[in-house]
Amino acid sequence: MKLLIDIGNTRVKYSFIESGRLTGSHSFSSSKTSIKSSLITEFKDIEAVDSIHVSNVSGDEIEQQLTEWAEKKWKVIPTFVRSEKKRFGVTNAYSDVEALGVDRWLALIAARQHARMATCILDCGTAITADIVTKYGLHQGGMILPGLSMMRQSLLMNTSNLNETLEESEFKTLAVNTRSAIQAGTLYTVTAALERLITDLKEQFDQRIRFIITGGDAETLIPLLPTSIAYYPDIVLKGLAYYARQGEKKNRHHKVDELASDADAESDSKISDNIKVDVILEAVQSVETVETVETVETVETVETVETVKAVKPVEAVKAVKAVKAVKAVKAVKAVKAVKAVKAVKADKAVKAVKAVKAVKAVKAVKAVKAVKAVKAVKAVKAVKPVKADKADKADKADKADKADKADKADKA
Secondary structure, eight states: OEEEEEEOSSEEEEEEEETTEEOOOEEEEOOSSOOHHHHHHHTTTOOOOSEEEEEEOSOHHHHHHHHHHHHHHHSOOOEEOOOOSEETTEEOOOSSGGGSOHHHHHHHHHHHTTOSSEEEEEEESSEEEEEEEOTTSBEEEEEEEEOHHHHHHHHHHHOTTOOOOOOOOOOOSSOSSHHHHHHHHHHHHHHHHHHHHHHHHHHHTTTOEEEEEESTTHHHHGGGSOTTEEEOTTHHHHHHHHHHHTTHHHHHHHHHHHHHHHHHHHHHTTOOHHHHHHHHHHHHHHHHHHHHHHHHHHHHHHHHHHHHHHOOOHHHHHHHHHHHHHHHHHHHHHHHHHHHHHHHHHHHHHHHHHHHHHHHHHHHHHHHHHHHHHHHHHHHHHHHHHHHHHHHHHHHHHHHHHHHHHHHHHHO
């Protein structure tokens, strides 16, 4: 059983990993100077743990107290996780990587896993932090602003006439007492800031971003924020779980070696080889179960790296699209120009065809006229012989008539 502890400024949350699964979380209040008494009370019934992984933002004194107590109770030295440059597919944007709070780092790791778009984590505790990670695991940075309790305490400490004890009360926009006025003012300040941040990020990421809220004041703020925000109360513990599980593979392999060694000893004592094989097989199957979980995480990390290498900046993609668009426009213009030229040529061709047809028509008319002229000439030529024949016949008839008359005169 593995123990996970998330130590904040005012509260401590913890959970266990049993049989590879994260159990439900528990919490208790703590101070910035002492944690031992709370640890004794909370864990008095826990007889043993295999390991302890801790996220601590309360300072070195708390870290030392927890270490001494855990070593005395369970003989286990806690592992205090630190922010890193890169782990589990997430790349830290800070140049000084450990300057990023470890709770923020762990939240980024948990939020990024299986994400299909950019994610903004709003951690609403003593201070309110906002961090953005892309779906490729690239931390984009974030911001920090005072939380509700810090704002209220600041008003009480720095304003002499505000001496009322602040307690939870029903929220009213226009308050009629100091307590309610401070609650309303601080709630409006925080929600207005978060709403503006959400609006700006949605615009910046073209609506492709999801929002997660966590922290002690999350439940107070959720009713006043957009309904699209998901509530992840144990997101830091989930990030811790990745660190806690990464050592299982090494420990399991060590167990295989030990069992194999034991089996060899038993074999020397004339225990059957079948028992030896069964012992080793059981251990190997146990390792394979753990490796399956870790392989998924490793594959996701590798896929993230490969995706980041393959994906170019959005601006570059847009530039390529713009170039293609320009080329497409030029191609369209070229096509239109070609079509225009073809249209001109077609028009000229039509005119040429019409001119040819006109010429042919003129020639046809002339040919017709020529044919008619030839026929007229032939007709004239045909008429002349007929007239000559008629004249010859008339001449012969006249001569015959004269001869007949002369003949008759002679006889008389």
